Amino acid sequence: MALDSQARPSPSEIAVVGRALGVVSAALGVPLVARPADVADAIGVGRKPRARLAAQIVGGRELAAAAALLVRPSAPFVWARVAGDAMDLTLLGRALAGHGRRHRNRTVAATAAAAAITAVDVVAALRASRSGSATELTASTTIRKPPQEVYERWRAFSNLPEFMAHLERVDVLDERRSHWVASAPFGSAEWDATITEDVPGERIAWRSDQGATVPNEGVVRFVDAPGGRGTEVHVQMRYSLPAGGAGKLVARYFGEEPHQQLDDDLRRFKQVVEIGEVVRSDGAPGGKRARKEFPQRPAQPLSTDEYTEVTW
Amino acid sequence: MKATTWVQPTIVTVQDVPDPKILNRRDAIVKITSTAICGSDLHLLDGYVPTMQTGDVMGHEFMGEVVEVGADIGPDKLEVGDRVVVPFPIACGVCTPCVQGMTSACENSNPNAGAAEKLFGHPLCGMFGYSHLTGGFAGGQAEYARVPFADFGPLKIESDLTDEQVLFLTDILPTGYMAADFCDIEDGDVVAVWGAGPVGQFAMDSARVLGAGKVIAIDKEPYRLQMAEQAGYTTVNFDEVDVRSVLLELTGGRGPDKCIDAVGMEGSHGSPHIYYYDRIKQLARSETDRPYALRQAILSCRNGGIVSVVGVYGGMIDKFPSGSWINRGLTLRASQTPVHKYLRPLLERIERKELDPTRIITHTLPLDQAPHGYHIFKHKLENCEKVVLKP
Ligand SMILES: NC(=O)c1ccc[n+]([C@@H]2O[C@H](COP(=O)([O-])OP(=O)(O)OC[C@H]3O[C@@H](n4cnc5c(N)ncnc54)[C@H](O)[C@@H]3O)[C@@H](O)[C@H]2O)c1
Ligand SMILES: [Zn+2]
Ligand SMILES: [Zn+2]
Numbered sequence: 001m002a003l004d005s006q007a008r009p010s011p012s013e014i015a016v017v018g019r020a021l022g023v024v025s026a027a028l029g030v031p032l033v034a035r036p037a038d039v040a041d042a043i044g045v046g047r048k049p050r051a052r053l054a055a056q057i058v059g060g061r062e063l064a065a066a067a068a069l070l071v072r073p074s075a076p077f078v079w080a081r082v083a084g085d086a087m088d089l090t091l092l093g094r095a096l097a098g099h100g101r102r103h104r105n106r107t108v109a110a111t112a113a114a115a116a117i118t119a120v121d122v123v124a125a126l127r128a129s130r131s132g133s134a135t136e137l138t139a140s141t142t143i144r145k146p147p148q149e150v151y152e153r154w155r156a157f158s159n160l161p162e163f164m165a166h167l168e169r170v171d172v173l174d175e176r177r178s179h180w181v182a183s184a185p186f187g188s189a190e191w192d193a194t195i196t197e198d199v200p201g202e203r204i205a206w207r208s209d210q211g212a213t214v215p216n217e218g219v220v221r222f223v224d225a226p227g228g229r230g231t232e233v234h235v236q237m238r239y240s241l242p243a244g245g246a247g248k249l250v251a252r253y254f255g256e257e258p259h260q261q262l263d264d265d266l267r268r269f270k271q272v273v274e275i276g277e278v279v280r281s282d283g284a285p286g287g288k289r290a291r292k293e294f295p296q297r298p299a300q301p302l303s304t305d306e307y308t309e310v311t312w
Numbered sequence: 313m314k315a316t317t318w319v320q321p322t323i324v325t326v327q328d329v330p331d332p333k334i335l336n337r338r339d340a341i342v343k344i345t346s347t348a349i350c351g352s353d354l355h356l357l358d359g360y361v362p363t364m365q366t367g368d369v370m371g372h373e374f375m376g377e378v379v380e381v382g383a384d385i386g387p388d389k390l391e392v393g394d395r396v397v398v399p400f401p402i403a404c405g406v407c408t409p410c411v412q413g414m415t416s417a418c419e420n421s422n423p424n425a426g427a428a429e430k431l432f433g434h435p436l437c438g439m440f441g442y443s444h445l446t447g448g449f450a451g452g453q454a455e456y457a458r459v460p461f462a463d464f465g466p467l468k469i470e471s472d473l474t475d476e477q478v479l480f481l482t483d484i485l486p487t488g489y490m491a492a493d494f495c496d497i498e499d500g501d502v503v504a505v506w507g508a509g510p511v512g513q514f515a516m517d518s519a520r521v522l523g524a525g526k527v528i529a530i531d532k533e534p535y536r537l538q539m540a541e542q543a544g545y546t547t548v549n550f551d552e553v554d555v556r557s558v559l560l561e562l563t564g565g566r567g568p569d570k571c572i573d574a575v576g577m578e579g580s581h582g583s584p585h586i587y588y589y590d591r592i593k594q595l596a597r598s599e600t601d602r603p604y605a606l607r608q609a610i611l612s613c614r615n616g617g618i619v620s621v622v623g624v625y626g627g628m629i630d631k632f633p634s635g636s637w638i639n640r641g642l643t644l645r646a647s648q649t650p651v652h653k654y655l656r657p658l659l660e661r662i663e664r665k666e667l668d669p670t671r672i673i674t675h676t677l678p679l680d681q682a683p684h685g686y687h688i689f690k691h692k693l694e695n696c697e698k699v700v701l702k703p
Contacts, residue, residue, distance in 0.1 A: 144411070230408070270407075275338075277337060279336060281448045283423070283449070298368050298448075300368065301450055302333060310335075
């Protein structure tokens with residue numbers, strides 16, 4: 001891989017820390033849910049129904065965090081844990097302020113423990129977010145056409161912008177080299193790319209050349225689907241955003257979740273190959289330009305102005 | 313043009329909106345001559361289907377005359393002036409499900425497939441006037457509609473059948489027929505149908521033509537039960553009697569061989585405490601559907617029988633009687649109707665007078681009065697069974 005990912009936590013590091021936090025969440029969550037009264041008593045907030053309920057709610061949240069972190073350890077989920085910690089500290093703070101001296105020591109101890117957990121979570125979340133590590137994406141679809149034909153449609157790079165939301169233009173320079181222009185959340189990006197492997201009807205692999213703003217590489221495989229079901233298209237790609245993980249979070253915030261983007265690109269590729277064009281609705285009249293799923297525009301015919309705009 | 317649009321939960325209005333235009337090469341524009349209000353529209357009206365937006369044009373049961381066609385529509389397929397009935401699922405005709413006849417699972421017709429995939433695991437097809445989960449397509453309770461894949465979906469009506477005779481080919485007749493079709497009806501089968509709304513009535517008619525020995529209608533609206541009775545079916549009022557024991561009595565203790573749920577997510581229940589259990593969960597969004605009919609159908613069906621579900625459910629249900637289902641070997645079948653595959657066979661049955669879809673129409677209103685139509689259909693006023701709107 002030509003992608004630079006030094007000096008930043010790798011996806012696997014985020015995964016390890018995230019999973020570890022997931023285990024911590026589970027360890028905290030199970031007793032809170034199963035024996036809320038005992039836990040509430042142990043941390044000195046008493047056995048009253050309210051304390052029990054609070055313990056159960058916190059426990060439920062820990063279990064949810066555990067599930068999320070264990071299944072897909074990633075920065076947003078770690079940040080969710082930080083938010084949870086803030087809630088615990090608030091609850092404990094109120095308990096400290098509110099109840100008598102008798103159980104104070106236990107509550108103080110619990111608060112200190114919660115504060116320590118918060119610190120660990122914040123560090124993990126910051127590290128995960130700072131990661132500018134390459135984003136790795138995979139997606140697949142099945143198209144009701146033979147592999148050779150599907151391969152040829154993809155291999156004609158200059159047609160890719162028809163269905164790939166972010167691609168504005170691809171200029172084919174020669175047999176192996178091409179120039180790509182894409183729009184991205186942080187502006188537009190251009191790079192040259194080289195085909196590293198080209199097996200007609202089977203696979204196309206590429207890598208961006210030195211100096212690309214968005215270094216990227218990947219492979220598309222075309223596999224005969226069983227029982228005459230057409231062609232399975234498997235895309236695997238890696239890229240890194242200039243602003244690193246923060247760019248990714250921002251992108252996600254604006255609904256440009258990269259996995260979703262790639263899935264949608266492939267869905268439109270299938271449309272182009274199977275039905276000849278990208279399908280449009282009143283809610284998403286722009287075809288591939290309808291990047292945002294929600295909110296769409298209302299499901300109501302376009303005015304003449306809107307119509308001229310989308311049909312350019 | 314004038315169109316019925318969704319404003320907010322429980323409110324629709326008729327307003328002026330722009331005329332539809334061709335957006336894809338296989339589109340056609342249809343000038344609507346008749347359109348109807350469906351039980352599914354009530355789920356949208358009441359806000360149980362997520363992703364509705366203010367201004368969305370309602371309606372998925374419509375027919376009319378072709379007034380414009382896209383560049384890729386050959387005159388051998390469809391021409392300006394053709395009279396067509398339009399199936400509610402939007403389907404491309406070339407993807408694998410379409411080729412296999414499952415047009416309601418078309419993989420190419422929903423530009424918002426990603427969102428539906430998140431909710432349901434896999435995407436849904438596009439549909440007219442049926443929220444943004446099914447693509448955000450304007451519906452047909454309007455003067456005109458844009459019809460995508462018009463060379464594949466619409467059925468040309470070349471005989472002199474009236475609109476009323478063929479309009480319901482768009483949805484509820486195929487849906488009722490599919491419900492009975494799912495039942496693999498054998499000689500002497502007792503088929504019980506929950507819901508005597510339009511879909512339920514057509515499920516009963518279809519069970520009859522497919523050879524059921526006895527058809528039982530279950531509802532609580534006396535006028536709807538009366539309509540079923542007049543068509544020759546045995547009726548059970550779930551507000552007055554215990555449904556399961558009456559069904560046992562009507563079947564010599566066996567239970568109905570086949571059970572059809574034509575009620576869906578907004579069912580009501582004879583016992584207030586059970587109704588409120590699910591109603592509250594629904595309001596709290598911890599359950600989206602009130603599945604009384606489905607629960608009862610499963611518990612009532614004979615061992616090894618078939619439960620066919622055409623009532624629409626939108627998300628999650630609680631207290632699903634899985635034990636009854638699995639231990640007694642029941643078969644559960646359900647679908648949004650792949651209308652396309654039933655169009656011709658059902659048109660022929662109408663022509664042969666085996667089915668008379670007009671029997672359920674109780675109200676014909678001008679399009680302007682759509683909000684009133686929704687009101688009486690939803691609240692079962694004026695003995696309303698089915699409303700047809702005339703633009
Ligand atoms: N699968 C499909 O493709 C498809 C197509 C069209 C309609 N539908 C669905 O079919 C259902 C019925 O449609 P409709 O137009 O006949 O609607 P409708 O609302 O007019 O009919 C529903 C009937 O069910 C009755 N009912 C309520 N609770 C009941 C219960 N517990 N037991 C028995 N009956 C009960 C109501 O009184 C009403 O008469 C809706 O859910 C609709 O969305 C599905
Ligand atoms: Zn309908
Ligand atoms: Zn299709």
